[in-house]
Amino acid sequence: MHLPAERNESLTKKNFPPTHFAYLKESVLSPRLSISGFATTARLLFTACIVILSTLVPALAEQPEPSPKPDIYRLTDIFQPQSRPAELIMEPTYLVLLICFGIFAVVVAVLVYVLIKFRPRGPQDHLEEPPQVYGSYNIEMAWTVIPCLIVFVLVLVSSRSIVEIQDQPMPEDAIKIRLIGHQWWWEVQYPDLGITTANEIHVPVSSKNGPPRPTHLFLESADVIHSFWVPQLAGKTDLVPNRLNHTWVEPYKTGVFVGNCAEYCGTQHANMLLRVIVQTPEDFEKWAVNQKQLPTEPQDALAIQGKKDFYALSCVNCHKIDASPAEGVFGPDLTKFAVRQTLGAGVALNTPENLHDWLLSPDSLKPGCYMPDMKLSPQQLSSLVAYLQTLK
């Protein structure tokens, strides 16, 4: 499994901007502005505000050449849906936005008109009381009935849309995923395929023209309430303990879609990130086949030593590796750990350096997380890193 090469480095913890000042400059002039859609407009608008505020740059840099289509969508812009449920959400959304902007324009226009027309005029003006008008049946009736009409339309449209999205029937051949929320990581199971992984959901791409290929997710929680939210693919659905919730995605584009846990779930709620990796059916098939196989045996001495260390240490109490003494269920399944893109539910990229830092002190990378500091010696660290890298 390849890692998307683009801008991966920005995800590593070592990529903090050297100073905030420099960071500001970088962000203002960043080529990322080229991504189209609402995000650009909003970002341009606010970037412009910052430029004015801080007078850092003489003028906003001209729009750079559009960069090649990125295949990792970290801009979780809800106005750029890439999946059927997210697109269905847009139907009532545009309607309500339209109505609200209309009302806003009318009322603000009236307000401004009133403020100008009836402003105080001259020093003697305040000596006279205006005509005392108590009310009007006509106009009050009008502004009761018109909102009623609007509400009526909105109710009809939202009801249709709710049923359409929520009660979507599941086709027989849909990919089924059991997604279990833990404090603070995601357990992903494919019951039909016999796969267990963590923090990354692989789904096949669907197409608008061909037969639909939806993926249905069954949401559960092992501890507290979490919420599944990948804005470009689907709206939120909570993962509630003692309850089976359901949602679905049907993406139209391959790539990596980023999401977050959207229900406050404790200390590390912020770093409970989720990635949905949308692949072509062939890639998905390849991935699934590989997931079902046992991990490759370590070849070099360091990794073999790491395997021994892994079994000897208490790692096995919490983590699971297929066909090994590691049978733990409290932490993520590590059978195919090296295939995954990130560590610690998206807190850092899965690189040897980051893995080293993570094992050295999980708490400094993800303060408050339940992975304990194992007080590993430098030898153990390097051997474990070597071993874990082999779990492909």
Added chain:
Amino acid sequence: MINPDSEDPKFVEIPEPTGWPIIAAFGLVLLFAGLVTSFFITFLGVLVCLAGFAGWFLDVFPHPKHYAVPLEEAPEPHTTARSIKYLKIGHLGHRMRLPVEVPPLMAGVKGGIVGAVAMAILACAWGFFKYGSIWYPVNLLSAAAVPSLAEASQAALSQFNLLGFIVAVISHGSVSIMIGLLYIVLLPMLPAKFEWFWGGIMTPLIWSGFLFATIRFINPALAVHVDWPWFIVCQVAFGMVCGFVVFKEEKVETMQSLTLAAKLGIEAPEENS
């Protein structure tokens, strides 16, 4: 403002200041604070709380304790330098709710219902002649709220659908009645002599325009299948019939010479009218 019945008192009775409520409150908070610290504090809280309530009880029983405060000079009588700019006295009455005539609600309801029937007949006729089914327009209307109809085929749309029928009747009826209510407000404001044109044709045209712009969000199925000329004819039929009924029911006086704001009733008509 002056209460003629009250004699001139020299003193006013007001409740005496007392410390018991704060003591009771403090006892209560100790009681709770003990649960997060030490149960000794809860115990203390119970004692303080009981003492507070007991003292409080004695404050009000058998009679609430009062003490007398001597009265001061009464405040200046209220005057103002402002004069009132009157509404036109006579024509509409001065200082009243505007407009004076209250439009009869029932006329609007009646107009809405009759208009709704007229519109439904026309729409069903269209469905019958074009697709051979009077249920076609009914289903199309209810597709705004019923997703199964929103994605249905031509044939399915021609079938009778109970849920669709119910939704269509409710939505058509309530929207029509609301528009009827708007008509009783609207009609008096329209230019005289051409009410039938403004109310019966222009207004339906305007809302048809709104619908044309937004229909693909409100009712995508209707947007796909609708026959716009017929649609507009139906709207105009509604406008004409509803406006006619409202007019028949209550010949409302139009307020031709008034400004728009005065017609709306949010501003007073000033000049001769």
Added chain:
Amino acid sequence: MAQEIIIEENYRMPAPVHVGDEKGSLTRVIQQLVFTVDHKKLGLMYIAAGLLFFVIAGLLAGLIRMQLAFPNNHFLPPDVYNQSFTMHGTTMIFLVGMPMAFGFANYLVPLMIGARDMAFPRLNAFGFWVFFFSGLLLYFSYVGAPGLYAAGSAPDVGWFAYSPLTTKAFSRGHSTDYWTLSLLLGGIGSVATALNILVTVFCMRCPGMTLGRLPIFVWCMVVLSFLVILALPCLSACQIMISLDRYLGAKFFDTQAGGDAVLWQHFFWIFGHPEVYILIMPAFAITSEVIPVFSRKPIFGYPVMVAAVVAIAFISLGVWAHHMFCVGMVSLANAFFVTSTLLVSIPTGIKIFNWLATMYGGKLRFELPLIFCIAFLFQFLIAGLTGVMLAVAPFDWQLSDSYFVVAHFHYILIGGLLFTIFAGIYYWYPKAFGKLPNHKLGLWHFWLFAIGFHITFLPQHFLGFLGMPRRIYTYQSDRGWDEMNLLSTIGVAIQSAGILFFVYNLIYSYFWGKKSGDDPWDAWTLEWATTSPPPEYNFAKLPLVKSRRPLWDAKHPEDPDWKHE
């Protein structure tokens, strides 16, 4: 009410003649405040306590925004951040919003209905002190066990405290207990005060003050009190349940033993959504007084305005689950709550239009209260419209628990409530202290605060569109959230400057402000019929009311209102 008058020959405590005008040493002033049962003093104490907690919660908000100013920031550790937003929310709602409402109600309701005091003056004092102590108990968590390290054990489960995060298994120590017990305690005080307000309005009105002539302010406070009476006990029930769970091992919300996590949400929001309308009521109340007086016209459509408030309160009891569109309710329930929620927008819209119509055709006087109320109209309009967007469940699936929601309710609670609280304070400042607030300082306050407010919260709408969830203590730098978060933080600094002007204005005007006279705004409601500041007994003689604007009648004997109502 038929007590015989007992005039004691030599009463013990010589009373200060004017409230807010006490002479003597500091200890004496404090003594008088502690022992007082006077509704005006208690009202001012409510407002003062509310302002105190407002400043504290504002500082917490500052910490939150500083942490979020930059991606990957390490200014606050996650625990402290979580404690900060929990305490910020809890404080703003229970220790700022409600006390402010009660403060205004306490001070003004008896004056407006021509009564000498509240119905139960001692209960009133009790209510205030219970509220104040409950606030102290909540903040004691910072220094209470286990100690000062890691910021004590301040609650960190959010102001909504979703179970099972609050169960013993996931919230060890006493932090959640502090939250629970303090809110349970505060609930007792709130119910006591609300009961007092209701009884006062229904049983203590001066002759002629029929319900149809109550100022809209009083109507709003009646509705607010009803909502408190109906909603706060639900919160208390929640707190009792959670305490039973935590102390006695009960299973209400223990998901391991068959408890239901969603039940908590239902119970909490049955309280929580009426609570939102409890918080916005003072805004309606103050605006409905300020706009007519400074437009020099009676409120447009009084009956409709009252009906709208009552309707809002009534509907608000049936909309709670729109906070829960994501928990997986059946589609029919979702559609029902969409409907009920959208219905609220109808009376709310009517109110906005009627306020506009009140200004229409009037002669506007741009004094500080009106300026703040105009800003309120603008901001409340935005907040209402974003509320309509959130009510549409599919859109809510994207927006709920995102920064869009944060922006929405800050537009309501700051842009709506707080702006009108400022308007109210400026409007009734002369009433309470006999001095006019300084106009120039007030304008500085207004512009800094309004600009800062929009800079802070406008971008948060767009952060929500860009998928930024709430309650995250940090974010990575490539999500497109950086600039707007920074902007938002800059806005907080500007708002703080505005608040400094406000506080300075309060102090400055108290000592050096222009004398206001009894009735500086040429207003119409009864509180201006007595001296400013009012004597302890409010009215030497109880007034006789004949119309909705008794002082108009007094000032215009040639054309009084009662001939036309």
Added chain:
Amino acid sequence: MNSATTENPADWKLPSARKFGILTLILAESALFTIFVVAYLFYMGKSLNGPYPSEVLEFPLLGTLALFSSSGTIFMAERCLLAGNKPGFSLWWGITTALGIYFLYFTGAEWHHLIFEKNLLISTNTFGTTFYSLVGLHAFHVIVGVLLLLGILISSLRGRLHSDHTEHVEAISYYWHFVDCIWIVVLTVVYFLSVRVQP
């Protein structure tokens, strides 16, 4: 509304503050009870383990009789007070208090039986949780009511109760009737409904 001009302030009548206050309090308490009743209904038949209501609950006949008849006796006491019959008032009021105390004793005995013989604790299952909290909340209100009743009884026996205290007495009787009404709900939900629901 021009009648306002002729309104005589002497005719200005408003409800009694005490009675209105107690009614408001009752409204608040009803909201509190509603939540607990809903919780009970929600968890009815959902306990994961026993004991279940049908196994351990017995119909509280004597306690119910005591509580219901106390509503009648307090009514009689009020009648006596309004008629100026002070000894009669003390007698009926005393009986009411005694019945209230008996109800508390009965509940105590029932709980003792449940806890020590049937091993049903608040932490046993959701039935225990909702049962003890609902019945306990009601019992707490009975305790408060009994304290109020005792207060009036003592004042009355010491001859400190005057005719201008009728409102106090009426307010307390409202509260007592409310406690009774709540018991009807509790009885229905706990002793009629839940024992019929099979786990």
